[in-house]
Amino acid sequence: MNWNKWVRQIHRWLAIVFTVTVIVTFVALAQEEPIVWVSYVPLLPLFLLLFTGLYLFVLPYAAKWRTARRTRAER
Numbered sequence: 001m002n003w004n005k006w007v008r009q010i011h012r013w014l015a016i017v018f019t020v021t022v023i024v025t026f027v028a029l030a031q032e033e034p035i036v037w038v039s040y041v042p043l044l045p046l047f048l049l050l051f052t053g054l055y056l057f058v059l060p061y062a063a064k065w066r067t068a069r070r071t072r073a074e075r
Contacts, residue, residue, distance in 0.1 A: 004059060011052040018045040 021042040028038040
């Protein structure tokens with residue numbers, strides 16, 4: 001498996017982890033005496049999703065830039 005497929009797979013699993021942590025946070029904060037620090041739990045997967053998402057977003061543009069540079073070098 002190449003690097004891009006690994007990042008895509010990690011991004012998918014992080015999305016699942018993020019969703020579960022958000023659900024757990026809602027349940028924890030709905031208690032009579034909520035634990036406030038639980039609201040920070042989804043932030044770690046969210047930041048990791050940000051970085052993997054930005055990487056995946058830039059991939060098609062990077063491929064175009066590489067192709068354009070390669071064709072200019074061949075001329």
